[in-house]
Amino acid sequence: MGRRKIDELLISAFGWVPARVTLGVLTFFGFVNQFMVRVNLSVAIVAMVHQNKTVEEVQAQCIPRSQATNTSRTFVVGTTEYQANALTSMNNKELTQDEPADEGLAWDEVTQGIVLASYYYGYTITQIVGGRLAELYGTRLVFGGCIMGSGIITLFTPIAARAHVGAAIALRVLLGLTGGVAWPSMHALLARWIPPAERPRFIAFAYFATTLSVTFTLPLCGLIIDGRGWEAVFYTTGVLSLTWCMFWFALMHDTPAKHPRISREELEHIEMAVAAGGSSKKTGAAIPWRHISTSMPVWAIIVCDMGNTFGLSIYLTQLPTYMRNVLGFSIKKNGLLSGLPFLCRYVGGIISSTGGEWLMSRGFLSIVNTRRIFSAVAMLGPTVVLVGVAYSGCDPALTVSLLCLSMFLNGAITTSQLVNHTDVAPNFSGTLFGISNTFASIASFISPVAVAAIIENQQTMTQWQKVFWMCVPIYAAAEVFYLAFCSGTVQPWNYSGQHRRHAHEEAERGGPEATALQ
Secondary structure, three states: OOOHHHHHHHHHHHHHHHHHHHHHHHHHHHHHHHHHHHHHHHHHHHHHOOOOOHHOOOOOOOOHHOOOOOOOOEEOOEEEEEOOOOOHHHHHHOOOOOOOOOOOEOHHHHHHHHHHHHHHHHHHHHHHHHHHHHHHHOOOHHHHHHHHHHHHHOOOOHHHHHOHHHOOOOHHHHHHHHOOHHHHHHHHHHHHHHHHHHEEEEEEEEEEEOHHHHHHHHHHHHHHHHHHHHHHHHHHHHHHHHHHHHHHHHHHHOOOOHOOOOOHHHHHHHHHHHHHHHOOOOOOOOHHHHHOOHHHHHHHHHHHHHHHHHHHHHHHHHHHHHHHOOOOOOHHHHHHHEEEHHHHHHHHHHHHHHHHHHHHHOHHHHHHHHHHHHHHHHHHHHHHHHHHOOOOOOOOOHHHHHHHHHHHHHHHHHHHHOOHHHHHHHHHHHHHHHHHHHHHHHHHHHHHHHHHHHHHOOOOOOHHHHHHHHHHHHHHHHHHHHHHHOOOOOHHHHHOHHHHHHHHHHHHOOOOHEEEHH
């Protein structure tokens, strides 16, 4: 009776709002919280860790000579002379003042890379499981459970980090296990709730909340650290995640037909559109593993996902460190400037998805050509721009601008690889996303360790140039493979098991297919 009263109140107040818009808003804030607990460590670790160096030895290369008073060596970029190892400069005084008074955790660069990567050790394992569970039991339970579990784990992170590095790694692995189900479970919902033509726009708005989350999570973490210490970062993001769960479980429904407040017109529109796109209400069919494993369109998605995720994970986990140790930004400025490229990525995703939908709806581009064009923008664009980043030197405005441009172009992934699973097999889109994201996760936990191996305790411009150059061939090779083998057509195995199941149902009713089964 209580739930019925709530539904009546919601209908009277928000009945004019389409149900899938409400779903989009809930999903948006769900992904915001999911990424807050995922990336908070990237900023917090800068304040958590004792650098094992004296104040005079910490490197912040991009400090103009005119601002330095105690120096050990100089280098020249363009016509400007810069000072390395000069933390008595104005910028570095500000940096050290921003940091907590305690000595911090004695984690070297390799240990930090392992801790940052440990999330992906768990994240990799639950990708396929998350997609399949959502296909069978619904996204409401799977995605909601993901955010709830992640929030609880985050609250215990400060205790684990102070206890032992092994405890911190174990907790991050557990956080990854919980978070691994998020994206695949949502792809299962996408196939049931969102008409095919609207899917890139829904992904850009709701899924890319992860990108927008990074935009304000990084500066928020910087402000919290500056005012309350790094432990408060984990307490704040954990509580926000648990608060969201109350709204999700109260308002979300797995299918349009189960939604008590959806209009008849919207219900009919959704069901007709998703059925025409190849989605079925029946989700119990066995997964056609042999067909999936030999499908080149599936491998195109996997390879593109791996290349894109490798580069993106470097932005997520390493950009704050680069801003601090090379460009010399304080923690407060670090968070703001590190988050700015991700705001550009969100804007790029909205623009590209809207443009792609318009081009397809007007018949200017087919599905497959839309996927190809926008994937080229998303992958080859950053390939070119990162070369500029590698040689932008100590010009922070130019560096940040190029990073923003790179992420803006990468936003086009919403209209290409990220939605392509629902093109080729909407009935198994959650499982497919889990498969591709499993492979992508391997790239995610390799990248921080690869960066640490390249840096080798030398936080210099030269070493970071090698990091940026490492991303270029990976982006390019992944995109070439995708262009060669991607598809926009529903694959025959998408309907695996459905005809036979339908025939059995007809036989039980004595229908025309009964004889064929006898």
